[in-house]
Amino acid sequence: MFFxxxxxxxxxxxxSFAKLD
Structure with a gap:
C-alpha cells in the first residue's frame, strides 16, 4: 500500500513538472 x-x-x-515545463 505504501509503495x-x-x-x-x-x-x-x-x-506537475511536465505541466510546468
Missing part, C-alpha cells in the same frame, strides 16, 4: 502511494505521488510530481 503504491509513493508511485502515485511520483506520477503526480512528474505530471
Amino acid at each position: 503504491r502511494h509513493q508511485l502515485a505521488l511520483l506520477c503526480v510530481h512528474m505530471t
Whole structure:
C-alpha cells in the first residue's frame, strides 16, 4: 500500500513538472 502511494505521488510530481515545463 505504501509503495503504491509513493508511485502515485511520483506520477503526480512528474505530471506537475511536465505541466510546468
